[in-house]
Amino acid sequence: MRLLVLTACEKVIQDPLSGPSLIATFQELTVAFQGNQEVPLNAVVPKDWVVFAQWLLEEEDRGKNFILHVDVYWPDGTVFTKQQVDVTSTLPDWMNLIARMLGFPAGQSGKITISVSVEFNGATVSGPIETFVEVKVKRNEQQDGS
Amino acid sequence: MQQILKTRTYPCPVCAYGLDTPAANFTICPSCGVEFGYSDIGVTHKELRREWIQFNAPWTSSVIRKPFYWNPWVQLIEGGYSADIPWLNNLTVTQETIYVPVKLFIDPGVRQIVEFGVPA
Numbered sequence: 001m002r003l004l005v006l007t008a009c010e011k012v013i014q015d016p017l018s019g020p021s022l023i024a025t026f027q028e029l030t031v032a033f034q035g036n037q038e039v040p041l042n043a044v045v046p047k048d049w050v051v052f053a054q055w056l057l058e059e060e061d062r063g064k065n066f067i068l069h070v071d072v073y074w075p076d077g078t079v080f081t082k083q084q085v086d087v088t089s090t091l092p093d094w095m096n097l098i099a100r101m102l103g104f105p106a107g108q109s110g111k112i113t114i115s116v117s118v119e120f121n122g123a124t125v126s127g128p129i130e131t132f133v134e135v136k137v138k139r140n141e142q143q144d145g146s
Numbered sequence: 147m148q149q150i151l152k153t154r155t156y157p158c159p160v161c162a163y164g165l166d167t168p169a170a171n172f173t174i175c176p177s178c179g180v181e182f183g184y185s186d187i188g189v190t191h192k193e194l195r196r197e198w199i200q201f202n203a204p205w206t207s208s209v210i211r212k213p214f215y216w217n218p219w220v221q222l223i224e225g226g227y228s229a230d231i232p233w234l235n236n237l238t239v240t241q242e243t244i245y246v247p248v249k250l251f252i253d254p255g256v257r258q259i260v261e262f263g264v265p266a
Contacts, residue, residue, distance in 0.1 A: 010241070030241075032239075035233070
């Protein structure tokens with residue numbers, strides 16, 4: 001199998017006839033916290049987002065039961081989330097991963113790393129392949145002027 | 147693709163952690179540490195939540211291990227309590243897509259060039 005697409009986006013519309021449509025892919029995110037509240041380094045903002053990946057399947061991949069892994073790392077390298085899901089692809093040529101995330105890691109400036117891999121029978125058969133979202137955190141932008 | 151959902155039979159009314167039993171009869175939430183029927187006498191759950199948040203929402207139990215990759219803010223947001231997180235007030239989030247100009251030769255015979263990804 002070959003990974004064709006790996007990206008973060010806001011939403012994926014799934015249509016069984018025409019396939020998935022990606023809404024608002026993004027590679028940069030600027031988060032501006034207002035006021036004088038201290039923002040923790042593990043801060044998460046309520047933004048729904050999706051990790052979308054698509055693999056092109058070879059003949060020998062069809063009908064197999066794969067485990068898809070999606071790992072998201074904070075800029076300091078610690079794990080934000082690790083998810084895995086069992087999939088038997090019913091599509092003839094493609095396998096899609098749509099991992100919906102609740103909340104975006106926004107406490108640290110830097111690169112959020114998204115890593116995907118595919119496992120079969122305990123062995124990694126694709127990846128891990130990484131992509132990034134650059135996060136810029138601005139704190140206490142609004143001052144009271146005193 | 148199925149979405150991965152956590153089973154939360156009895157969400158804690160203070161921090162939204164999934165409890166095994168209802169939040170009553172001296173059940174102690176391992177996440178926020180509230181003992182229901184004791185700590186919440188004369189105090190609202192909202193007040194207890196704000197107090198927990200004030201201390202940066204730590205995992206309180208020393209007996210029950212913190213779940214892997216546990217994040218209190220995700221838990222609160224998932225539970226619908228994001229309005230109680232003070233640093234989320236007036237938050238602005240701007241997302242950007244980076245476009246890279248690319249030229250593709252679609253058909254070398256015709257020498258047709260298609261451009262896409264031109265920055266705005």
